Amino acid sequence: MFHRESGYYKTTYAADMALYPLPIARWTVAGIALAMCIAPFVLHAYYVSVINLILVATVGALGLNILVGYTGQISIGHAAFMSVGAYTAANLAVRLDLPFWVTLPAGGLMAAAIGAIVGIPSLRIKGLYLAIATLAGQLIIEWTINHVPWISGGMQASIEVPRPTLFGAQLRTQHQLYWFLLFFAVLAIVGTLNLVRSRIGRAFIAIRDQDIAAEIIGINIFRYKLLAFAISSFYAGVTGVLYTYYLGIANYEQFQIVTSIDYLAMIIIGGLGSILGSIFGAIFVTLLPIAIRLAMENWGAFLFGDADINNLIPNLRLMVFGGLIIVFLVLEPEGLNRLWRNIRSYFRVWPFSY
Template identity: 55%
Template sequence: MIECGVFKRTYEEDMAFRHTALARWRIYLLLLAVVVFPFVASEYYVGIANLIGIAIIGALGLNILTGFTGQISVGQGAFLGVGAYTSAILAIRLGLPFWLALPGAGLVTALVGSVFGIPSLRLKGLYLVIATLAGQVIIEWTIGHWVDLTGGSQGMTNIPSPAIGPLTFASRTSYYYLTYAIVLAATVFASNLFRSKVGRAFVAVRDRDIAAEAMGVHLFRYKILAFAVSSFYVGVAGSLWAHYLNMISPEHFTVGVSIEYLAMIIIGGLGTVSGSIFGAIFMTLLPVILRELTGPLSAMLPITQVFNALREGIFGIVIIVFLIYEPHGLAKIWRNIKDYFRLWPFSY
């Protein structure tokens, strides 16, 4: 079973999505696991899986912008808000079905994202962080104060669940399949994006923008395009979130959410599709696991009192630990494990 190399004899093989049989089978197995999951897990865990799915789409979006194109954004929370509120407003005020509200939310968020991406042509690194932070604050303030449209601090309730004819996606299990269908599409698109000209241009911009420009990459176009594609993903995630919770408030889209998403892609692995998935799973499960751990302890200790503070603290520690010991994130750890077993026992 030991391989000594991957040989490609045709262009089709070279262009294949996955190169080895093992890698292909792993994907089939994963898909099967995703389909079977709601049959074996309790409703509560299906609910968590839904949140993970939504986070995966959002994290993919941020990773396209920050991980692949190198444009750091802390406006993620606000862009999620733009998507969620657009979708809710389209569905409630205009009575559009979810199937139109979802892409509508994606497009509006893409537009807003590209507007806030314009400063990226002049600003890099820390300066861009501050510019996107300004975007976050402006959008958050607008959502909170445009009371007629958004309901202000009380938010919006009664956001309808998606429906096709008599079939509604109101239960957690039905929403699970809807979410993961979109996750699948988003993942495949993102994976393929970086095998295309546009994706390569994104990576070139990240690695050295001046060199990229010298090679003929139109910086302005590709930076704005990165903001647009990324924001489209985030808008779709926001829309899914809104129709899943059936209610939203400005508190769902604070700068804390932006930081959480940045943590997701840092822990998962910057500039990898699988990293977005690992990161989303890890960051969504962390508070759940912490709560499960603190539950039994709270009978003896007043730990529920400090749980919320503890959660933030642990997030911080985890990010620091990853930055020190594995800056390439969970995706890299997974690759190390694969390499170890693939080449074992002759790992040199």
């Protein structure tokens, strides 16, 4: 991640697929892990809550990247899968009083099942058609949750969920939730790392690069496309559950089409088909509105009246956000991950140019 190699010395596939390309990578990972462990003890609760949001977003971005970045199937309906997970977990937690280690996988599995159903059209259609089909999936799921009180729990379509309990103690503060969310974010990162370097991940990449050719070399497209949808939706469902536990409430308004676009923006800005990119994207997109708010509160008064600023911020956020998506697509299609690699390869040969 942060290391410099002196050259490429890999001679076996095992070495190429290894989780840690060099011994120093282990140390980098250990360093980051240490930093993440110290962080909650030195940071104020507000910053911890921001990190918590990033952790939740990381899980969702990784899931979407498996589908879009690695398998090449588009989904504009990912937020709907998150809402499926969120409402499944909320209903289980409230009605049956189940603990999080049941509701979390249950929410994920439910989302995976729904995701696989929405993914069925991907067998016949792709590209634009699939994008529209998943968009329809988003609208239909949203409508269903909104109109079936049995799922949504009545008028406001929101269910209050008790915070998760661990060893008999309820996780109330942001600091306590941090460990809970960190555990699942790390699990998601390691899971994705292992997924994409395994047989399944390689099949996904083959399908992305040329699906007909992949079928000819013996990859069962039917199975792997549905699997990609299911895995990706599982991540989305888990994201929904984590977010519900984070907020303490399940509400469909958190999972509308705007959220789907947020997550797509994360993986495009971060880098399609890259795990580090998903994390970068999650950090970037989560911090962006906070940065805009800070900037406007500090310097906005020079340009606009005080009353205008509060109306301005959401609109400004939309503009910066959409603008960044376009800028990245046009200028740096491989996203922040590519920028990071460019910086790294610059320093690899520094002080020479190449």
